[in-house]
Amino acid sequence: MQTVLITGASGAVGTPTIRHLVQRGANIRALTSKESSAANLKSLGVLEPVVGDLTSDADVTRVMQGVVSVLHIPPRFREDEAEIGMRVLAAAKAGKVKHFVFCSVFHPQMRDLDHHYNKLLVEEAVIDSMLVNQTMVGRDGNRSIALPYSELLALMRQYGRM
Numbered sequence: 001m002q003t004v005l006i007t008g009a010s011g012a013v014g015t016p017t018i019r020h021l022v023q024r025g026a027n028i029r030a031l032t033s034k035e036s037s038a039a040n041l042k043s044l045g046v047l048e049p050v051v052g053d054l055t056s057d058a059d060v061t062r063v064m065q066g067v068v069s070v071l072h073i074p075p076r077f078r079e080d081e082a083e084i085g086m087r088v089l090a091a092a093k094a095g096k097v098k099h100f101v102f103c104s105v106f107h108p109q110m111r112d113l114d115h116h117y118n119k120l121l122v123e124e125a126v127i128d129s130m131l132v133n134q135t136m137v138g139r140d141g142n143r144s145i146a147l148p149y150s151e152l153l154a155l156m157r158q159y160g161r162m
Contacts, residue, residue: 001026002069003027003028003067003068004021004026004027004029004067004069004070004071005028005029005030005031005063005067005070005071006018006029006030006070006073007031007071007072007088008073008075008103009028009032009037009041009073010030010032010037011073011076013073013103014030014071018030018044018045018046019044019045022046027048028046029046029047029048029049029067030046030049031050031060032049032050032052033051033053033054035051038050038051050062054075054084055080055084055087057087060088060091061091061094061095064091064092064097065095066095067092067097068098068099069097069098069099069100069101070088070092070100071101071103072088072089072092072100072101072102072103074103074119074122081118081119082118082122085102085118085119085121085122086121086122086125089102089122089125089129093129093131097131098133099131099133100126100129100133102119102122102126104123
């Protein structure tokens with residue numbers, strides 16, 4: 001079975017996404033920064049919880065090996081969020097990932113809000129990456145903008161052959 005990588009897997013977007021994918025029999029690898037989160041992810045059905053650091057090229061490259069699809073849920077309110085996104089994208093491209101999904105925000109062009117603008121920089125990099133299959137998901141409160149999660153998951157299943 002082919003593997004889907006989820007970064008930011010322990011949060012409000014990652015946890016329900018994992019539950020949904022596990023119900024459909026997906027092989028999930030999840031990158032987390034804490035051993036306690038890895039244990040929780042394992043209890044949710046993640047087959048490969050990996051403890052690592054999104055600021056480490058080596059950790060991101062290692063976790064990307066053999067992955068078909070990536071759902072990158074960036075850490076919130078970090079000054080290095082764009083750098084992290086570029087690192088994950090570069091590793092995905094080098095690893096020949098078939099489908100890259102980036103969880104963004106509604107109105108990323110709001111330059112006065114760094115956490116929005118950093119996501120715009122990553123969105124632009126994803127578009128420029130020339131990865132054939134790419135999806136951007138924006139959120140506004142409890143609504144999905146542009147692509148509902150049910151469609152996101154269907155696309156991950158389609159391109160990941162889950």
